[in-house]
Amino acid sequence: MQYCAYRLADIRTARFRSDGVKSFQKRPPPFRSTSLMYIDTERGLTRYPPGRARNQRTPGRSGRPPRICCGRKESGAMEYHEIIAATGAGAAHPGGFGGTLDFLADAEVSPGQRVLEVGCGTGRTSCALAAMGCAVTAVDRSEAMLEKAKRRAALLGATIDFVQGDLRALPFEAASFDIVFAESVTAFAPPAEAYREYARVLRSGGRVWDRELYKIEADAPELDAEMYALYGSAPLPTKSGWLESLKAAGFVRVGVWTPRDGRPFVVGSAELEADPLQFIDLDRVLRPDVAAFTARNAAFLRRFGEALSYGVFIGENP
Numbered sequence: 001m002q003y004c005a006y007r008l009a010d011i012r013t014a015r016f017r018s019d020g021v022k023s024f025q026k027r028p029p030p031f032r033s034t035s036l037m038y039i040d041t042e043r044g045l046t047r048y049p050p051g052r053a054r055n056q057r058t059p060g061r062s063g064r065p066p067r068i069c070c071g072r073k074e075s076g077a078m079e080y081h082e083i084i085a086a087t088g089a090g091a092a093h094p095g096g097f098g099g100t101l102d103f104l105a106d107a108e109v110s111p112g113q114r115v116l117e118v119g120c121g122t123g124r125t126s127c128a129l130a131a132m133g134c135a136v137t138a139v140d141r142s143e144a145m146l147e148k149a150k151r152r153a154a155l156l157g158a159t160i161d162f163v164q165g166d167l168r169a170l171p172f173e174a175a176s177f178d179i180v181f182a183e184s185v186t187a188f189a190p191p192a193e194a195y196r197e198y199a200r201v202l203r204s205g206g207r208v209w210d211r212e213l214y215k216i217e218a219d220a221p222e223l224d225a226e227m228y229a230l231y232g233s234a235p236l237p238t239k240s241g242w243l244e245s246l247k248a249a250g251f252v253r254v255g256v257w258t259p260r261d262g263r264p265f266v267v268g269s270a271e272l273e274a275d276p277l278q279f280i281d282l283d284r285v286l287r288p289d290v291a292a293f294t295a296r297n298a299a300f301l302r303r304f305g306e307a308l309s310y311g312v313f314i315g316e317n318p
Helices: 041-047 080-087 096-106 124-131 143-156 191-201 221-231 239-248 288-307
Strands: 003-007 036-040 114-118 135-140 160-164 177-183 202-215 252-257 278-280 308-316
Touching: 080 143, 080 278, 080 288, 096 124, 096 202, 114 124, 114 191, 124 135, 124 143, 124 160, 124 177, 135 143, 143 160, 143 278, 177 191, 191 202, 191 239, 202 239, 221 288, 239 252, 239 308, 288 308
Parallel strands: 036 278, 114 135, 114 177, 135 160, 177 202
Antiparallel strands: 003 036, 202 308, 252 308
């Protein structure tokens, strides 16, 4: 698989020659960030010859909405996690990468700590932890995500042990880690089941840090239904529900870290959030079902944003 690096703004303005070289018909529009993203030109160019991507049909133009899938698989449609893998998003969690750095600045992170990141995705947080001197192991069930995470780590010179596995049955011995860190992945498994597995791989006195969305009100059937349709997740717990799940799994001294500004979906500056090592599968992200998902996700946040918040749920293994 081959990747090329382009500025974020170049995706819509570039034309591609058959030899894989990018050219412009006119000067691209100004872009404030110099961050690059990496595009899979091998597949993208094969399926999108010159002009094809730019002229691709947009959602709704045919009069029939494209199929999007999440909670229930539809033939040919991509699931939420497949979409995230294709976009190469490095911080697809509430608060963004800025929120991750804010929390780590407040947390007790020490060089040499054995940290397991569960659901590492493309490895942006894992690489940040490695830069802090932690001994990082990163697990994800997606082979595509792990490939991009390994590529990121190699470019940054980060030493990380990447492992494919499921958070409900982590492939590690008991008491292997000082910290288990998860960001918006526990919601996709029964939380109590996931927390018991986190506790198993933590040493006595080890801590879990779990960044998750929570709903403000317990009774929110429309929110639950739309989250399932979009993301395939079970009904979202409230803040107290997350804390009770930690306690039920045996954690003590449970608590929650909340964002500094107190607002639920604020992310860092554009310069901070722009991922300089974002690997994009161009042929997949230009699909109409991905565009439809993006629009529906934005509509979901507009409608339910005030009913949601997030925090990092913390517990200590006795």
